[in-house]
Amino acid sequence: MGARPALPAARLDEAGPVTTLRALVSVRNLAEARLAAQARVGFIDLKEPNDGALGGLAVAHIAQIVRALREVAPGVPISATIGDWPAHALAEIRERVRQVAACGVDHVKVGIDPASASGPEALMALVEELGRLDREGLPLVPVLIADNGVEPALLQRVCAQRFFAVMLDTADKRGGSLLQRLGAVELAGLIAQVRAHGSLIGLAGALQLCDLPALRRLAPDFAGFRSAVCVGDRREGMDARLLAQLVEVLGA
Numbered sequence: 225m226g227a228r229p230a231l232p233a234a235r236l237d238e239a240g241p242v243t244t245l246r247a248l249v250s251v252r253n254l255a256e257a258r259l260a261a262q263a264r265v266g267f268i269d270l271k272e273p274n275d276g277a278l279g280g281l282a283v284a285h286i287a288q289i290v291r292a293l294r295e296v297a298p299g300v301p302i303s304a305t306i307g308d309w310p311a312h313a314l315a316e317i318r319e320r321v322r323q324v325a326a327c328g329v330d331h332v333k334v335g336i337d338p339a340s341a342s343g344p345e346a347l348m349a350l351v352e353e354l355g356r357l358d359r360e361g362l363p364l365v366p367v368l369i370a371d372n373g374v375e376p377a378l379l380q381r382v383c384a385q386r387f388f389a390v391m392l393d394t395a396d397k398r399g400g401s402l403l404q405r406l407g408a409v410e411l412a413g414l415i416a417q418v419r420a421h422g423s424l425i426g427l428a429g430a431l432q433l434c435d436l437p438a439l440r441r442l443a444p445d446f447a448g449f450r451s452a453v454c455v456g457d458r459r460e461g462m463d464a465r466l467l468a469q470l471v472e473v474l475g476a
């Protein structure tokens with residue numbers, strides 16, 4: 225793994241998880257990125273919500289937002305997605321990872337979506353390729369699309385790469401949040417497994433403010449949000465009031 229920016233993990237003590245839960249907030253332009261920075265979120269994530277769960281912004285746009293954000297919020301870690309690619313599109317994924325990393329982001333998010341793969345072998349090949357790129361120094365964060373849970377063998381292969389962080393997210397935002405879909409017990413097991421391999425764990429997937437108490441108990445290292453901070457659909461604009469509310473509840 226290459227040199228990585230420091231990120232304090234959620235702390236654990238004898239009494240159980242302490243609620244240091246950082247918010248990753250997905251934004252689509254500089255105006256939203258500024259709102260997120262002003263709200264002091266833990267991570268700013270660059271993404272085009274019109275183009276799917278991991279919709280990618282144009283590379284030139286990512287570079288422009290990163291430059292402007294570094295001026296106003298130099299300390300905030302920035303991630304960006306490479307867009308939704310089928311698992312077998314390894315050449316395109318490689319190229320796009322390099323382009324997005326070259327924009328100066330701290331983390332490049334790449335989806336691992338069972339629905340985009342012809343079978344488990346294609347997913348495993350993608351994971352191995354991401355591991356290779358990560359060891360070259362490209363700061364990858366794999367995002368396991370977990371609408372229907374996570375295959376144990378796939379998670380095991382992801383964990384074995386020892387990425388800086390691993391995220392779980394959902395593709396279909398209409399079927400309830402990740403917490404409602406998988407339940408706290410299954411999520412607790414997944415969190416423990418990722419942590420046992422030394423990676424940070426982030427949860428996302430249509431998470432709502434009402435999920436926060438359960439999320440705080442689960443205490444992943446960070447949690448990702450878009451739907452909860454938009455007035456209507458996640459493809460619409462971000463709302464400063466909802467953003468402030470989210471950060472306040474997380475920090476409470």
Ligand SMILES: O=C[C@H](O)COP(=O)(O)O
Nearest residue numbers: 250429430448449450451
């Ligand atoms: O990476 C985090 C996601 O963008 C969260 O989006 P969502 O809350 O709409 O699932």
